[in-house]
Amino acid sequence: MASGQAPTLAQPRQFKLDKESELRVEVGPDSPLRARLLSGTAELFGTELPPQNWLPIPPRSKIAIFTWHGATIELEGISEVEYVADETPMVSYVNVHAILDGRRARAKASQGSDLDTSQGPRVIVVGPTDSGKSTLCRMLLSWACKQSWKPTFVDLDIGQGSITLPGCIAATPVEMPIDAVEGIPLEMPLVYFFGHTTPSSHGELYKVLTKELAQTLERQFSGNAESRAAGMVINTMGWVEGLGYELLLHAIDTFKANVVLVLGQEKLCSVLKDVLKSKSNVDVVKLHKSGGVVLRNQKVRQKSRSCKIKEYFYGLANDLSPHSNIINFSDVAIYRIGGGPQAPRSALPIGADPVADPTRVVAVNINRDLLHQVLAVSYAKESDQIISSNVAGFIYVTDIDIQRKKITYLAPCAGELPSKLLIMGSLTWLES
Template identity: 35%
Template sequence: MSVPGLQLSELPIGQPFSNFTAQDSTPAEPLAEKTYEIAKLREWRFEVAFGATVEVKLLKGSAEIFGTELPIGHKFTFTGTKSAIFTWHGCTLEVRGSPSVEYTSEETPMTAYTNLHFALEKQRGMASESPTMQGPRVMIIGPENAGKTSLVKILTAYAVRQGQKPAVVNLDPKEGVLSLPGTLSATSFSTIMDVEEGFGSSPTSGPSPVPVKLPLVYYYGLETPEGNTKLYRALVSRMAVAVSSRLSEDDQSTPPPSPPSTNEVNTRTPQDRSSGIIIDTPGTISQTPTGYDLLHHAISEFSVTTLVVLGSERLYSDMLRRFEDRPNHQHHPPISIIKLSKSGGCVDRDDAFLRASRERSIREYFFGEPKKRTLSPYTMTVGFDDLNIWRVGEASTLNASLLPIGHDDDEEGGGGGGGQALLAQAECSMLLQHSVAAVLHAEVGDGVHILAESSVMGASVDEQKRYMKILAPMPGRLPPKPLVVSSFPEPTFSLVG
């Protein structure tokens, strides 16, 4: 692949990032400054385009952004975002810059969201007093752009402020949480969330303004669960086993086996068990019959106890028919189904915005965020013969000729379901140019079901000389591990060779 543009004040090397503006000798114009008085129970909503910057400072009063409280006098910088600041008792904001959209809303669902939090907190209190009771396992479902991820942030931030340590699971490959897009991830939250970055950041070689989180990451490599339902099911099951094992009631026992990963370092405590799980889901999964089956699979695997339906009356009705009268069982607990309204602040994010978000995520993975944390990735050259490349099988394009040699579609490494494979052996070629490759914590001879936490690299390919130029987030030789690639996230062309 090539390397994302630095997005720093220095001139970029090679082709610049599409939104990068080269610096010149002309001094930048000062940002326009405004002061807003926000009345209690109001929400100031704003959007900032990529390439633009808006600075927000709380001057007095109290305010929060997705559940995380803003400190008075601290400046926060936003770019490429659609967000909202809510106040329970009124506040004064100082805003420098010009958001592309800004307004104050009197209608906000924060009261309903807070009531949900207190209901979950009551369940946590009951679980902490009982050695056999688990904390709430909450799954948020709803259509695209209904505010599911925002609600997950709010519930997580409120739980952390109460001293809880909820496990947050992201089952939406379109948007990476503490990881790159195209992955599923889970982590335990016990510290404050990042106001500017949302969930915060995973470990890097640079400093972080808030404590980093240590996610467990699985590589999926497709935009929607329907792209490879067999692989998605397998990853959801593996994720559920790993997360549930860390919420075990027997906190003194040896941790049970789980998929290999170097970042699974969250220590289990009784508080972890009682804090429970908060699960985010993709919007497409609730729109089709295939998606309903995948949703039912995730609910069963994670033993969900509370299902929150956001912004869809039809989906709420369907979930009632499926789960309301389900008998109580040890492995299938009863499910409380809650309907919440979609916030009026939720806006559609077009493809251009989402693609720019993904490109920024990849760039910052290697180079860090401008003016906050500068990283120094490493470039190395490896031969084609030294690599073991696999590609995620896609339901719409996969055929038998792409299956691994010696496998058929009924074997573990194949696919079933009409020839849908988990992974297929791939050759090194120019098709890998500008793509993201995940290094698997597995051995070259292992079966394709062994997928675990991944770190991401970039590569520049020379087919004639049979070598690749690899961009790695850490120094050292490329480990003798399998690599897996796919079509998502899409190739990032704003890179250097």
């Protein structure tokens, strides 16, 4: 088959891969496709493929099955693109993993001494949109788990969300190689609801929540030597200029990152090296992005967000049954963070402009504007604890009955909400 040519029929076809090459496949929005390893060894984003087992590839997926020593792969179903590539950056990626592995071993060996030397690598992956950041994070995590480490994955990418819904920053320990289809297993993720898919007008709130997450992780690490030695892998947004760049520096500082991996942008790498040169313990490393990385336009990214929200309520394979519930307006209190009422000019120093407090918690009047909103259920007991509290989960508002003062909502499971304090952002979803 010619390179890059999509098959017209769904008949099985085999690809013989030489060592250090990969099969790249792009799946359409509605096409079922599956893959299996017939011979040799191969991995998908750092996780080994079991021999002879069919692996379902979800719609809209872009995958790369890589082999270190050679393999034969069989595909069945229809894809939009499939081709074998022998130029990949995988050797440089696995070299980074080997260095991180050595640092983890040294951190573990120095346990019982001071906290600095017993701290494993804190790796932050940065680069522009669609440079393969989340895929590299996934590989580094899976390879670490293969060596019996349990690193913590921190996701600061509010645009897409690898751990939970878009609009959140989150962290979770990863204890085993990440399942190629199911993604990251979630035992007890730590989730803070930012509420928007871009930080453009909420930069200060993003910084505050980033700091809350970092402080919580520091507390956990101080009491858990194993997690401390395993360290963190931190995924970031693709916005690397202006405010995006400012938030990137803030994240490097806040999480005390000591390895900065820059994907696919010479200029960003050079600027970061210059800015961070005063920090002797921070290594800035430039890595090539994979040729298999696919650029996504705004529409595709929006669709991806919508699928992520649907998956939260209905499961990856539409195999979950969310519950529809009705509550009274009086049963809940809904808040928005930021954009609170401005101080009147008379209360300000002469010449100062009124500015909305970016972290002010404001009560929201319940009305039809809440329809189709995704709301976070906060663990906070009082409204003044909302910013410093993580969230239990999410609900989706399907109806507002103003006359009867009732809210109908969808929740992933039955039963009462764990809290009556709900947070509203600008995250909406139209159930299709």
